[in-house]
Amino acid sequence: MPLKVSILPALIDNYIYFLQDEESSKTAVIDPADAKLVLNYLKTNNFELDFILNTHHHWDHTDGNLELIEKTGAKVIGAKKDHHRIPGISIQLEEGDTFNLGASPMQVLEVPGHTLGAIAYYFDSDRTLFTGDTLFSLGCGRIFEGTPPQMFSSLAKLKMLPKETRIYCGHEYTEKNRQFSLTLDPDNQELLAFKKSAPTTLGLELRLNPFLTADLNQFIKIRSLRDQY
Numbered sequence: 001m002p003l004k005v006s007i008l009p010a011l012i013d014n015y016i017y018f019l020q021d022e023e024s025s026k027t028a029v030i031d032p033a034d035a036k037l038v039l040n041y042l043k044t045n046n047f048e049l050d051f052i053l054n055t056h057h058h059w060d061h062t063d064g065n066l067e068l069i070e071k072t073g074a075k076v077i078g079a080k081k082d083h084h085r086i087p088g089i090s091i092q093l094e095e096g097d098t099f100n101l102g103a104s105p106m107q108v109l110e111v112p113g114h115t116l117g118a119i120a121y122y123f124d125s126d127r128t129l130f131t132g133d134t135l136f137s138l139g140c141g142r143i144f145e146g147t148p149p150q151m152f153s154s155l156a157k158l159k160m161l162p163k164e165t166r167i168y169c170g171h172e173y174t175e176k177n178r179q180f181s182l183t184l185d186p187d188n189q190e191l192l193a194f195k196k197s198a199p200t201t202l203g204l205e206l207r208l209n210p211f212l213t214a215d216l217n218q219f220i221k222i223r224s225l226r227d228q229y
Helices: 035-045 065-072 080-085 148-159 174-184 202-208 216-227
Strands: 003-010 014-021 027-030 051-053 075-079 089-093 098-101 104-110 119-123 128-132 166-169
Touching: 003 035, 014 035, 014 166, 035 065, 051 065, 065 075, 075 080, 080 089, 104 148, 148 202, 148 216, 174 216
Parallel strands: 027 051, 051 075, 075 089, 128 166
Antiparallel strands: 003 014, 014 027, 098 104, 104 119, 119 128
């Protein structure tokens, strides 16, 4: 696989991802909440930074953009619909667009719900998906700007990807999501024995994630319950 992914935990529970296309050595960082953390990683590993990929506009996914542009010259990629809210954006993409990170083609999926301009990045050749705050391990994002039907449709779009797809999400909420899922299905032996793993896979989420097994009415109810949990 030409795409190498390194996980950089940040803030309290954020994940920043550093990507390297091993064939071309082109690099990218996804949702850099903390510029200094990324700059230290680059220095320690003797990497340059070519691109910054944002999944949505929230500060804990974009706060490092401008400093990284200044220090590395990296170009910011984000949603065309959200260009006015992505700091330093220079490459605007929308549903169905493909961008090549070196030899690794990346497809853009619009996934409104958490925010109206949320996007996910899918590398088909590596079966690798970066979901930001749309899909989490055993959960999904809060609906701040969109509507429950929008989020439901966005998750349905992600459900169509290959089951072996590795999912890299924007936050580490797995254990709390597991505990909540057990309130809905207390005798599920797989949930009871579940151990956190990063990344998760779509096949696993299709079995255990209550937001992916629900119909729309159930989804609305479960999302409301999770908001209060």
